[in-house]
Amino acid sequence: MSDITPRVFSGVQPTGNLHLGNYLGAIRKFVALQESHACLYCVVDLHAITAQLVQDDLPGQIRSITAAFLAAGIDPKKHIVFNQSRVSGHAELAWIFNCVARIGWMNRMTQFKEKAGKDRENASLGLLAYPSLMAADILLYRATHVPVGDDQKQHLELTRDIAAKFNFDFAERIEAAGLAVPITAGEESTEGYFPITEPLIEGPATRIMSLKDGAKKMSKSDPSDLSRINLTDDADAIARKIRKAKTDPDALPSELDGLKERPEADNLVGIFAALAERPKADVLAEYGGRQFSEFKPALADLAVGILAPISAEMRRYLADPSHIDAVLKDGAERAGAIADATMKDVKDIVGFLRD
Known part of the structure; x- marks a missing residue:
């Protein structure tokens, strides 16, 4: 019997251009995690076809995500960077997990409800089974930790449920084969084959909103390119988009409460704070009382300094x-x-019989 190797797994879908929200919410965290963990970073191309089967340029999108990983500072020699469809185990294990998971579990997934909308009978089976494939992605490597945002917490809980049910259903065979290892779930300790993967949540989540509408999340699918900062934007484009970002006529407040009911101001202050890795309160202490005509150039300089080198790479x-x-x-x-x-x-x- 041996312990499971501590390991981080995470993936990004190759759908459209990556933007500032993807960088701050995921990729920058991936870069930091490689200093403390053994990491696998995956371009999850099997997931990309769950909502849209025929893609205009899937190879190009896969390469674009990989380029973003490398440009941001992920080291593919010390860690593992790959695309999901090259490793057949993802699909094989997903099918087994389809037989472990219950339909009721899948029906409760809020992301399926949101993406399927009112026409859920016309949604692909792949979209419904998406969380089972996600569990396979993680547990194929017996990953002990996964960095998650708010929108993926429920899927990780399902991964934990699938692992626990597999361990329970096959407990005798796992023990008989000598494959049982110590498993910790919260304060409980037991034995099993798959770990109960723990979430890695580092500080408050940064929710990056549209530069044109502070009430909408920054999105690859927004028809306006001015609504987002793409990771492929050069310095001029980054600065121009920040200059054109929607604001209100009032000066920045000095206290956090002053950002309530001011979504555009809150968004720009949040972007500054996230890029600078400072609390929003510190940003307001420095810029409170100033007009956006002063704040936007400072934000543009900060964004260009961090993002333009990544874009060039x-x-x-x-x-x-x-x-x-x-x-x-x-x-x-x-x-x-x-x-x-x-x-x-x-x-x-x-x-199963095997060679």
Whole structure:
């Protein structure tokens, strides 16, 4: 018997251009986590086809996400960067988990309800089973930790439920095969095969809103390019979008309470605070009482200083797709070695015959 190797897994869908919200909400955290954890970062291309089967340029989108990982500072030699569809274990384990999970669990997923809308009978089966594939993504590597935002907490809870049910249903076989390891879930300790994956939540979540509407989340799908800062935007585009960002006529407040009922002001202060890694209260202490005509140039300088080098690196990587492909191939081979070992165990536990 041996302990499970501490490991972080996370993924990003290759759908549209990455923007500032993706960087602050996920990719920058990925970069920080590699200093303290063994990490697998995945471009989850199987997930990309759940809502839209036919993509205009899926290979280009996969490479773009990979370029963003590399440009932001993820080291593909020390850690593992790959695209999901290259490792067949994701789909294999997802099918087994489809048989572990209950339909009632899937029907309670709020993201399915939101994405399927009123026409849920016409939604793809893949969209309904999306959380089961997500559980397979994580547990294929027996990942112990996953960085999560508010919109993924429910899916991680489902992953934990699937792991616990698999461990319970196959407890005798896991023990008989000598595959049981110590498992901790909260304050409870037991034994099983899959870990009860823990969320990594680092500080308050930064919710980046549209530059044109402070009540709407920044989105790749917004028809207005001025609503978001893309990670491929150059310095001029970044500064121009901040200058044109929607504001109100009042000066910035000096206290946090003054941002209530002022969504655009709150958003721009939040972006400044997130980029500078400072509390919003500190930003208001410095800029409170000033007009946006003074604040926006400071925000533009800060954003350009952080994002423009990443943008330039992304464009450099995208100009050499063969290098990106080599990174993904190498990552998939290393991820596949871990995945193959897991699937060997799982097939033995379930009772499948194999070579």
